[in-house]
Amino acid sequence: xxxxxxxxxxxxxxxxxxxxxxxxxxxxxxxxxxxxxxxxxxxxxxxxxxxxxxxxxxxxxxxxxxxxxxxxxxxxxxxxxxxxxxxxxxxxxxxxxxxxxxxxxxxxxxxxxxxxxxxxxxxxxxxxxxxxxxxxxxxxxxxxxxxxxxxxxxxxxxxxxxxxxxxxxxxxxxxxxxxxxxxxxxxxxxxxxxxxxxxxxxxxxxxxxxxxxxxxxxxxxxxxxxxxxxxxxxxxxxxxxxxxxxxxxxxxxxxxxxxxxxxxxxxxxxxxxxxxxxxxxxxxxxxxxxxxxxxxxxxxxxxxxxxxxxxxxxxxxxxxxxxxxxxxxxxxxxxxxxxxxxxxxxxxxxxxxxxxxxxxxxxxxxxxxxxxxxxxxxxxxxxxxxxxxxxxxxxxxxxxxxxxxxxxxxxxxxxxxxxxxxxxxxxxxxxxxxxxxxxxxxxxxxxxxxxxxxxxxxx
Numbered sequence: 454x455x456x457x458x459x460x461x462x463x464x465x466x467x468x469x470x471x472x473x474x475x476x477x478x479x480x481x482x483x484x485x486x487x488x489x490x491x492x493x494x495x496x497x498x499x500x501x502x503x504x505x506x507x508x509x510x511x512x513x514x515x516x517x518x519x520x521x522x523x524x525x526x527x528x529x530x531x532x533x534x535x536x537x538x539x540x541x542x543x544x545x546x547x548x549x550x551x552x553x554x555x556x557x558x559x560x561x562x563x564x565x566x567x568x569x570x571x572x573x574x575x576x577x578x579x580x581x582x583x584x585x586x587x588x589x590x591x592x593x594x595x596x597x598x599x600x601x602x603x604x605x606x607x608x609x610x611x612x613x614x615x616x617x618x619x620x621x622x623x624x625x626x627x628x629x630x631x632x633x634x635x636x637x638x639x640x641x642x643x644x645x646x647x648x649x650x651x652x653x654x655x656x657x658x659x660x661x662x663x664x665x666x667x668x669x670x671x672x673x674x675x676x677x678x679x680x681x682x683x684x685x686x687x688x689x690x691x692x693x694x695x696x697x698x699x700x701x702x703x704x705x706x707x708x709x710x711x712x713x714x715x716x717x718x719x720x721x722x723x724x725x726x727x728x729x730x731x732x733x734x735x736x737x738x739x740x741x742x743x744x745x746x747x748x749x750x751x752x753x754x755x756x757x758x759x760x761x762x763x764x765x766x767x768x769x770x771x772x773x774x775x776x777x778x779x780x781x782x783x784x785x786x787x788x789x790x791x792x793x794x795x796x797x798x799x800x801x802x803x804x805x806x807x808x809x810x811x812x813x814x815x816x817x818x819x820x821x822x823x824x825x826x827x828x829x830x831x832x833x834x835x836x837x838x839x840x841x842x843x844x845x846x847x848x849x850x851x852x853x854x855x856x857x858x859x860x861x862x863x864x865x866x867x868x869x870x871x872x873x874x875x876x877x878x879x880x881x882x883x884x885x886x887x888x889x890x891x892x893x894x895x896x897x898x899x900x901x902x903x904x905x906x907x908x909x910x911x912x
Contacts, residue, residue, distance in 0.1 A: 454471070454472070454473060454474065454554075454555045454574075454576045454584070455470070455471070455472040455473075455474050455479070455498060455500070456469070456470075456471055456472075456574070456584075456585075457469065457470040457471075457494060458635060458652065458653070459485075459490060459491075460639065460652060461485055461785075462641075463751075463752055463753060463754065463755070463782065464485075464513060464514050464642070464752070464754065464755065464785065465638050465639045465640060465641040465642035465648070466483075466485060466513070466514055466637065466638060466642070467483070467635065467636060467637055467638060467639060467652060468481065468482060468483045468484045468485055468491075468637070469481065469482040469483065469587055469635060470482075470491055470494060470495065470500075470502075471552070471555065471557070471574055471587075472495075472498070472500045472552065472555070473552035473553035473554055473555035474498070474500075475553050475554060476552060476553035476554075477499055477500050477501055478500070478501060478503055478552040478553060479495055479500040479501060479502045479503065479552070480502065480503065480504040480505070480506055480527075480530075480552070480557070481502055481504075481505050481506070481521060481527075482506045482507075482508065482572065482587050483506070483507060483508055483511070483516065483587075483589065483637050484505060484516060484517040484518065484520075484521055485514060485516070485517055485785060486514065486515045486516065486517040486520060486703050486705075486784055486785050487517065487520075487703060487705040487781050487784070487785065488517040488520045488521050488524060488705075489705060491517075491521065492524060492525070495525075501525075502521065502525045502527045503525075503527050503528065504527055504528055504529075504530050504542070504550070505517075505518045505521045505522055505527045505528070505529050505530065506530040506557075506572065507529070507530065507531050507535075507696075508569060508570055508571065508572070508587065508588075508589025508590065508591075508637060509532075509565060509566040509568055509569040509570070509589055509590060510535070510566055510568065510693050510696045510697055511590075511637075511692060511693070511696055512602050512644070512685070512689040512690065512692050512693040512696075513638075513642060513643065513644055513686070513689060513692065513755075513786075514692060514754075514785050514786055515692055515695055515696060515700075515703075515784070515785060515786060515787040516696055517703075518696075519539065519699075519700065519702055520702050520703060523702060528541070528542045529541040529542065530542045530543075530544055531543065531544075531568060532544065532559070532561055532568040532569070532570045533545045533546075533561075534561075534563075534567065534568050535568040535697075536697065537697050537698075538697060538698045538699045539698075539699050544559040544570075545559070545561075546559070546560065546561035546570075547559070547560065551578060554576065554577045554578060555574070555575065555576060555577075556574075556575040556577070556578045557572050557573070557574060557575075558572065558573040558575065558583070559572055560572070560573060560586075560624050561620075561624075562588075562589075562591040562617075562620035562621075562624050562625065563613075563616040563617070563620060564591060564597075564598065564600055564613055564614070564616040564617020564618070564619075564620045564621075565589070565590040565591055565597075565598030565599065565600060565602070565613070565617060565644070566590075566598075566602070566613070566693075567608065567613070567616070569589055569590065569591050569598070569620075570589065570591075571586050571587060571588045571589060571591050571592070571624070571625070572586065572587040573585075573586045573628070573632070574586065574587065582629045582631060582632065583628070583629075583632050584632075584633065585632060585633035585634065585635050586625075586628060586632050586633070586634060586635065586656070587635050587637075588625070588634055588635065588636050588637070589636070589637045590636070590637050590638065590644050590645075591617070591620060591621075591625065592621070592625055592634060592636060592659065592663075593636045593638060593639075593642075593644075593645050593648045593649070594634065594636055594639070594648065594649035594651045594652070594653070594654045594659070594663075595647050595648055595649035595651075595659075595662065595663055595664075596645040596646060596647040596648050596649075596663065596664075596665060597617060597621065597645065597663070597665040597666075597678055598617065598644055598645060599644055599645055599646070599678065599679075599682050599685075600613035600614040600616070600617050600678060600679065601613070601614075601679060601682060601685075602644075602685055602689055602690075602693070610679055611675060611679070614674070614675040614678055614679055615671065615675065617674075617678065618668075618671045618674045618675065621665070621666060621674075625656070625666075626656075626660070626666070628656045629656065630655060630656050630657030630660065631655060631656070631657065632655060632656045633653055633654070633655055634653065634654045634655060634656060634658075634659060635652075635653055636648075636652075639651075639652050641752070643683050643684070643685055643686055643689075643755075645682075646681055646682050646683060646839065647664065664677060665677060665678050681838070681839055681842075683837040683838070683839060683853075684837065684838070684853045684855055684856060686755055686756075686758050686759040686855050687758060687759050687760075687762075687855060687858075687859075688758030688759065688763060688786050688787070688788075691758075691763050691787065692758075692786060692787055695787045700787075701789060703781070703784045703789070705777075705781050705784070706777075708776060708777050708780075709769060709776055709777070709779075709780045709791050709792075709793050709794050710792065710793035710794070711776075711793060711794060711796040712768065712792070712793040712794060712795055712796060713796060714795070714801045714804070714805060716793070717768050717793075717795045717801075720766060720768050720792050720793075721743065721768065723766070724765060724766065725765065725766035725767060725768050725792060726745060726761055726765055726766070726767050726768070727741055727743060727744040727745065727768050727770060727795075728744070728745055728747060728757060728761070728767050728768065728769055728770065728779075729741070729744040729745065729746045729747075729770045729771075729885075730747060730748060730749040730753060730769065730770065730771040730772075730775065730779050731746070731748065731749075731770070731771065731772060732748050732750060733746060733748055733814070733877060733878060733881035734814070736748075736812060736881060736885070737811060737812040737813075737814045737881070738811060739802055739809050739810070739811055740770075740802075740809065740810065740811075740812065740885075741770070741801075741802065741805075741808055741809060741810075742808055742809070742810050742888075743888075743889050744770065744885065744889075745760065745761065745882070745885045745886060745889060746812075746881045746882060746884075746885040747760075747882050748878060748881070749771060749772075749775055749778065749779060749782070751878045753779070753782050753783075754782045754783055754785050754786045754788070755786070756854065756855070756879070756882050757783060757786070757788060758786045758788065759854060759855030760854070760855065760857065760858055760882060760886050761788070763787060763788055763790075764790070765790065766790045766791075766792045767783065767788065767790055767791045767792065768791075768792055768793060768794065768795060769791060769793070769794035769795070770794065770795045770798050771794060771798075776794040779791075779794070780794075812881070812884060812885070812888075812895075812896075812897075813894075813895070813896035813897075814877075814881075814896065814897055814898075814899045815871065815896050815897070815898050815899065816898075816899050816900070816904070817898060817899075817900060817904040817905040817907070817908040818908055820871060820873075820896075820898050820905065821905075821908065823871075827869055829868050829869065830868070830869050830870070830871055831850070831864060831865060831868040831869065831870040831871070832846060832848055832849040832850065832870075832871050832872075832873075833849065833850050833852055833864065833870065833871070833872045833873075833883070834846065834849040834850065834851050834852070834872075834873060834874075834902070835852060835853060835854040835857065835872050835873070835874050835879050835880055835882075835883040836851075836853065836854075836874050836875055836879070836902065837853050838851060838853065840875065840902075844902075844906075845902065846873065846902065846905055849873075850863070850864070852864075854874065854879045854880075854882055854883045857883050857886050857887065858886060858890075861886075861887070861890045864887070864892070866887075866890065866891050866892045866893065867893070868894075869894040869896075870887060870892055870894060870895045870896070871895075871896045871897065871898065872884050872887070872895070872896075872897045872898075873897060873898040873901045873902055873905070874897075874901045874902070875901045875902055875903055876900060876901045876903055876904075877897065877898065877899050877900055877901050877904075879901075880897035880898060880901060881897055883897070884896065884897040
């Protein structure tokens with residue numbers, strides 16, 4: 454058996470290639486939208502990808518099932534209760550599929566979504582116990598999939614939580630302790646609240662350490678898994694729907710168009726957003742007015758999808774040679790309306806300094822001093838509620854960064870405003886969004902709450 458895990462850090466997403474090396478037959482499970490790595494690995498190993506298997510309709514990324522099916526002729530596989538616009542191979546609960554000796558068993562495990570399933574992988578068809586189980590978003594390392602993401606499109610949170618409890622109790626817990634667990638996400642994903650940085654575990658380990666698997670009864674389980682979930686990024690519902698539909702395929706090798714300054718201005722005048730992917734420090738030293746800063750070095754697509762609508766055009770501004778990367782990363786969440794990138798951005802800023810502004814970034818010491826001098830500072834904590842509950846700077850307002858666009862009316866644009874996160878990445882995103890909303894005096898704290906806490910402790 455050939456078994457490969459692929460992990461995409463910027464979306465905390467794990468996908469898999471499983472193959473029988475004696476027959477050369479392979480499947481890919483929960484692929485990301487840019488598929489070149491699966492194709493390259495299959496070709497180098499002499500494998501033929503014949504199935505693209507989806508554990509469920511993903512909400513946090515656009516899957517590459519259509520791209521892989523087009524490139525390889527593979528069939529797309531979903532649970533038999535899924536409904537899609539495209540043709541797919543429906544598999545029933547308990548149904549098996551042979552790749553030769555390597556055998557897959559499809560197990561319906563609704564809860565995270567109604568059509569969720571897990572896949573038990575057997576190295577040999579007559580093995581008594583599976584080698585491992587691909588759990589999708591049903592079971593994570595340290596957590597289970599959150600049951601509230603589909604509450605707005607047909608199912609209540611508690612209905613899905615009850616389904617999830619039944620799946621865990623009657624399906625997942627019935628697997629042998631030695632079965633390896635391979636989830637679809639790791640730490641940092643908004644698909645759960647307590648995901649581990651580990652990317653593989655066993656059923657036995659999860660029985661002992663996973664808080665959700667230790668729930669004594671259904672009601673306790675429901676309360677445990679629904680309480681304290683991080684805010685779901687705005688693009689999640691869009692992706693969950695898009696993954697059911699026919700759509701345009703991503704060309705991961707096609708460069709976005711190079712735009713002159715005049716072409717950029719025309720696009721912005723027509724409603725496009727200027728997305729500045731440079732480091733927050735570079736952005737602070739100078740950027741075009743109205744630009745939103747989401748650094749490529751961080752969770753670029755996730756935060757773009759949190760503060761920008763999917764139905765607007767996007768102009769990219771990035772360091773040289775990162776134009777294609779920026780386009781592909783946005784494509785991973787279905788944000789395909791990239792009209793191009795600004796050519797020679799630094800020259801454009803030098804030539805048009807009347808359209809350039811700097812951004813105020815305060816050190817923790819600067820903020821402390823300024824807060825003593827200015828009584829009317831509006832302090833906004835843009836971390837998640839779970840982070841906020843563990844401690845925050847006194848008198849701060851909690852508005853997670855992804856909620857800033859929709860809750861901007863809760864803030865006064867005429868007051869001096871300071872935003873902060875844990876380290877300074879999210880705060881630069883939030884501060885740039887507030888500036889585009891008309892806030893005149895906005896700063897963020899360099900180093901965020903971490904730096905502020907260290908300053909307080911050393912005082």
